[in-house]
Amino acid sequence: MKNIKLTIEYEGTNYAGWQRQDNVITIQEKLEGALEILTNEKIKLIGSGRTDGGVHALAQVANFITNATIPGERYKYALKFLLPDDITIMDSEEVDIGFNSRFSATKKTYKYIVYNGELPKALYRNFSYYVPYDIDIDKMIDASKYLIGTHDFASFMAAKSSVKSTIRTIYSISIEKEKENELIIFKIEGNSFLRNMVRIIVGTLLEIGFGKLNVEDLCKIISEKNRELAGHTAPPQGLFLEKVFY
């Protein structure tokens, strides 16, 4: 019995997200289908976490247990002939049988790209959130400091999600301008994230950047634990799962 760990890049545009669901096409389903052809077994792939439809991954991690004797490092070569070209394997290896992509993860980093130009751009459309308004980046950077640390992030979770605990730790948030200030890149590092948490944080920080909310509002949003107080959920196409740490 082998435990195989895959590191996966994908463009989420054409998928209803990571997790297998009825009647829609998902990344998990495509990967499991390809692995079933290779191993001749029913495969249950464990991802480090779900990503929503339209969200991308630069290095999603997933693992599966198999009786197939294929060496771990062979999967990355074999899978390229069996996967659609918007799902690619960056690495594959055999790992300790106790490794679990989800529960063994200690830290994750996400990137969120806002395109802050005046007019929409064809090449950014699936990879950024087009926001043609003035954004005060210094206000966002100041406010972001209040999110660092261990907090109850219930206000930053998609409504109707059910989880045991809404307490999470954010280690860092960086916000930088790139490409002649046309892009604003958010990088968020935390131990684990609630459903839509990064997108709601970005939406809320943007509303601070617009001057619609201020730092006091942000403190109240955190303490009240009420999704309705936080800002909008930034759309999925700007979000990239960047790295999962173990």
Add this chain to the structure above:
Amino acid sequence: MKNIKLTIEYEGTNYAGWQRQDNVITIQEKLEGALEILTNEKIKLIGSGRTDGGVHALAQVANFITNATIPGERYKYALKFLLPDDITIMDSEEVDIGFNSRFSATKKTYKYIVYNGELPKALYRNFSYYVPYDIDIDKMIDASKYLIGTHDFASFMAAKSSVKSTIRTIYSISIEKEKENELIIFKIEGNSFLRNMVRIIVGTLLEIGFGKLNVEDLCKIISEKNRELAGHTAPPQGLFLEKVFY
């Protein structure tokens, strides 16, 4: 009567290229359709040149003559509601009635991206040429110098193209590695280009980088004026029309 100049960004993936043709979807047709709605006239759009199916533009230029009284700078705002999201207008302005996007152009720059990683990458698939082989970049840089200047580029033109002259001038070629050497970026600047010329130049330089051809072969390819001697045509998705100068 006004002459309106448009600067256009597009992703070529879903189009059969710039130029209007029967039975396929083209960028020219999408733009003319949108302009006809705005102006209530039949519009003939003049592009700076054609791009093939799958080729992208960061700043294609096109112009059209119209009796509509719409101010030039309004087109860029109005067109965003009428175009598909993979064709976007970066700028629009009224120009001198004698301006012609094709014949007034004095210089063009193209960018070609080779992805030189071992395994394919989902996010690069529509925006680069995946070449998982060793490439000697110094050999390519040396060889590229022989292409600079005014030459008969008949060997670097798609077979069966018909043009009056195959003499063109290349002002510069740069070849650089980026993103931890995973990308090789070619930038080519010239007065005008033959059909597939940039893609055949890149294909030929890559064969020099592989060690399949050498500098003497390149000189022979140029002097013999025979398409069959040059290297392969690099695929369209790595090519970007970067800028048109007037």
